[in-house]
Amino acid sequence: MLQVIDPSSLWIKARIDQGQAGGVRVGQSAEIVLRSAAGRVYRGEVQRVDWQSDAVTEERIVNVGFTARPDALAIGDLVEVTIATAELADARWLPAAAVKRVDGQDGVWQIRDGHVAFHPLAVGITTLDGRSQILDGLASGDEVVVHSEQALRPDAKVKVVAAIVASAASVGGGR
Amino acid sequence: MPAAIEISGLTKRYGEGDAAVAALKGVDMIVQPGEVVGLIGPSGSGKSTLLKCLGAVIEPSAGRMALAGEAIYDNGWQVADLRALRRDRIGFVFQAPYLIPFLDVTDNVALLPMLAGVANADARERARVMLTALDVGHRAQAQVAQLSGGEQQRVAIARALVNQPPIILADEPTAPLDSERALAVVRILNEMAQRFATAIIVVTHDEKIIPTFRRIYHIRDGRTYEEAGEGRAA
Amino acid sequence: MINLAGRDILNGWGKFLFTGIGLGLLIGVTLSMAGIYRGLVDDGRVLLSNGGADLWVVQRDTLGPYAEPSNVRDDAYRALLGVRGVAEAGNVTYLTMQIEDQGKDVRVMLVGFQPGHPGEPGYLVAGRPITRSHYEAIADIKTGFRLGQRIRIRRHEYTVVGLTRRMVSSGGDPMVFVPLRDAQEVQFLKDNDALVNERARTAANPAFNRPGVPGLLEAVQASQASSRTVNVVMLRLAPHADEALVASEIRRWKHLEAYTRADMDEILVAKLIATSAKQIFMFLVILAIVSAAIVAFIIYTMTLNKVREIAVLKLIGARNRTIAAMILQQALGLGAIGFLVGKTAATLWAPIFPKYVLLLPGDAVLGALLVLAICALASVVAIRAALRIDPATAIGG
Numbered sequence: 001m002l003q004v005i006d007p008s009s010l011w012i013k014a015r016i017d018q019g020q021a022g023g024v025r026v027g028q029s030a031e032i033v034l035r036s037a038a039g040r041v042y043r044g045e046v047q048r049v050d051w052q053s054d055a056v057t058e059e060r061i062v063n064v065g066f067t068a069r070p071d072a073l074a075i076g077d078l079v080e081v082t083i084a085t086a087e088l089a090d091a092r093w094l095p096a097a098a099v100k101r102v103d104g105q106d107g108v109w110q111i112r113d114g115h116v117a118f119h120p121l122a123v124g125i126t127t128l129d130g131r132s133q134i135l136d137g138l139a140s141g142d143e144v145v146v147h148s149e150q151a152l153r154p155d156a157k158v159k160v161v162a163a164i165v166a167s168a169a170s171v172g173g174g175r
Numbered sequence: 176m177p178a179a180i181e182i183s184g185l186t187k188r189y190g191e192g193d194a195a196v197a198a199l200k201g202v203d204m205i206v207q208p209g210e211v212v213g214l215i216g217p218s219g220s221g222k223s224t225l226l227k228c229l230g231a232v233i234e235p236s237a238g239r240m241a242l243a244g245e246a247i248y249d250n251g252w253q254v255a256d257l258r259a260l261r262r263d264r265i266g267f268v269f270q271a272p273y274l275i276p277f278l279d280v281t282d283n284v285a286l287l288p289m290l291a292g293v294a295n296a297d298a299r300e301r302a303r304v305m306l307t308a309l310d311v312g313h314r315a316q317a318q319v320a321q322l323s324g325g326e327q328q329r330v331a332i333a334r335a336l337v338n339q340p341p342i343i344l345a346d347e348p349t350a351p352l353d354s355e356r357a358l359a360v361v362r363i364l365n366e367m368a369q370r371f372a373t374a375i376i377v378v379t380h381d382e383k384i385i386p387t388f389r390r391i392y393h394i395r396d397g398r399t400y401e402e403a404g405e406g407r408a409a
Numbered sequence: 410m411i412n413l414a415g416r417d418i419l420n421g422w423g424k425f426l427f428t429g430i431g432l433g434l435l436i437g438v439t440l441s442m443a444g445i446y447r448g449l450v451d452d453g454r455v456l457l458s459n460g461g462a463d464l465w466v467v468q469r470d471t472l473g474p475y476a477e478p479s480n481v482r483d484d485a486y487r488a489l490l491g492v493r494g495v496a497e498a499g500n501v502t503y504l505t506m507q508i509e510d511q512g513k514d515v516r517v518m519l520v521g522f523q524p525g526h527p528g529e530p531g532y533l534v535a536g537r538p539i540t541r542s543h544y545e546a547i548a549d550i551k552t553g554f555r556l557g558q559r560i561r562i563r564r565h566e567y568t569v570v571g572l573t574r575r576m577v578s579s580g581g582d583p584m585v586f587v588p589l590r591d592a593q594e595v596q597f598l599k600d601n602d603a604l605v606n607e608r609a610r611t612a613a614n615p616a617f618n619r620p621g622v623p624g625l626l627e628a629v630q631a632s633q634a635s636s637r638t639v640n641v642v643m644l645r646l647a648p649h650a651d652e653a654l655v656a657s658e659i660r661r662w663k664h665l666e667a668y669t670r671a672d673m674d675e676i677l678v679a680k681l682i683a684t685s686a687k688q689i690f691m692f693l694v695i696l697a698i699v700s701a702a703i704v705a706f707i708i709y710t711m712t713l714n715k716v717r718e719i720a721v722l723k724l725i726g727a728r729n730r731t732i733a734a735m736i737l738q739q740a741l742g743l744g745a746i747g748f749l750v751g752k753t754a755a756t757l758w759a760p761i762f763p764k765y766v767l768l769l770p771g772d773a774v775l776g777a778l779l780v781l782a783i784c785a786l787a788s789v790v791a792i793r794a795a796l797r798i799d800p801a802t803a804i805g806g
Contacts, residue, residue: 016542017542019525020542080543080544082541095537096537096538096540097533097536097537097538097571100531100532101525103496103648104496104497104645126540127540128540128541129537129540130536130537130538130540130570146533147532147533147534147535148532148533148534149532149534149574149575150532150574150575151458151459151531151532152532163535164534164535164574165534165535165550165572223804226804227801227804230724230804232724232799232800232801232804233801258723258726258727258728259726261724261725261726262725262726262727263726267724267725267803267804269721269803269804273717273718273721273803275718275721275722276420276718277413277416277417277419277420277421278411278416282411282416285411286411286725287725287726289410289411290410290725290726290727290728290731291726295410295411334725346804
């Protein structure tokens, strides 16, 4: 017995962690990177979101199709899929590194007069490049801690520096 | 004016019982202020022991010692603080200068008044005066190692004199010196004795300087014998 | 009165300084040893506080996850969340491994964690948290990795997106945080040859390879290759929850072992670090004795070289007190130089040590006092010898 497959009907079966899969919709554009050709990025789009999720792995199954199918493709190949879920204009955001969770509540450590205090916030989405949307709770000009040398405690005294790690410049260009 | 040094019947025994050795067997001696007397004797005669007794470094066995009329030993020490006695009232000149190598010339001499509690500035002033008197004032700032042997000896004499003690004990002060230098030292001692009315006992066997003494004490077998010396000017 | 000790030292300051430096290096090593011990204990403490956990749930009858291996099913957390007092739970895996970086192997502890759950790094010194579900990593700066660097861990390449500080294993190895799934694959998935062999063996087994049941063989092979285990589940408790109570509840009903912070502290510090601590303490004692002996020897030699001068000083009327003070001051001076050199050296070379060296200001003060005390004691030998010198020896023959 042979299995015959129509190449134009090849899909990518993408498994997305349930915690992150909420914003995925059919029709959203996707970027696909083949493990066998790591340098090139292919375009694609979400074609189906399975009703049945995997309860054991806690993942949702999403089928993504190629806009232009690459030539050298084999069934079973591993690919990496990035889906653009939503675009927010005029969103106020902070570096994700600043958002911490204390006693089950999201917030940031605000700096006032050289001391820090935890300030609860409502946080929206977080982008892949590490920006967290702030829904409310901060005014422009408020200072918050992004990077720190140790764990912060309420009312601790802090010294603000430009960068903790001097050679924190990225290797090979930022993303 | 009382004699500078007066010793009568001084005895010193080392050891106990049958093994006892008597280094001094009843020594009598008298020296006036300003006098320079020689103390001559072969080795083993007890001259070092006599010097040590006079210098209050060892305790005699019996007898009497008086310094400027004051009894310091009368079959027992009459003075509580022997160190203070040595510091204030007895000057020492040794075979070798025995200067403190890590102090400069002035401080070597100033050390004595400082030990007596004199303020540093005053002590150094006194030192400078004495160094000048001994013709080594121009070397006051030098380090000990930079001085010649003769200069070092003169600094040592300055140190012995700086507190103006009534007596000075000189132990073979000319032994390492040639005849010209040796006579120079004797000349200085005589000068200083006159100037400061100090009595000086010079232990020696140096043939070169013996003729300079006016009075000589010979010591043999623990006993002393006085003799008039030639008293030849140095 | 002039300071005799000072003058004597100034006269031969080269020798004195040289000796002081030698003694200083010895003291520096001693201080570093004390710092290493403190660093060991701190490594352990920091490991416990960095996870942000109140309870560690591990395999029953083990002292894991740090002192002993421990395996827990990764769905155990659901049952644990149901225990009263438990607010959050996080699956965590630990694996010590080597990662290659520019030809060198860096020894790290690979930590698999779930973002937003206990076990994730609490603070960053650079970069951002992990946002993708796979193939991103946060590394401790002790690894030497830089932001944006791509590192290879087993089958995949990961991008370093964030850096932390003082996130180390109890052995001092820097941590590299990756998503839990990736870490599970690294730790529990076998290598390709073993997988192929196992697949072949399963396929050859007629119980699993039945022509009448399509999909059975694939299902069996998939289950063999899946990784459903973690090393520990870290729990964060609700405020005002009694951790001992929750721990005993878990022990009783969930067939797992649960350790509070205090329990973990004891396991780490008392059991893991105890041997090293004893060794270091022994070294400290030996070094202290050697230092004391050296100071005693040097001061004694310096004194013996001055026998003639001391005799003359005594003869011309210096008190015993003055002479003893001179010797004592020289010993203390030597100790002071030694301590300054030692403290400076220890501070300078502490970052270069492979282990974490923790020097507290209190240690410096204590060290200084000890050094001075040892020097004072060491000078006693020389002082006794000096006091025995007879001033009469200055008068010859």
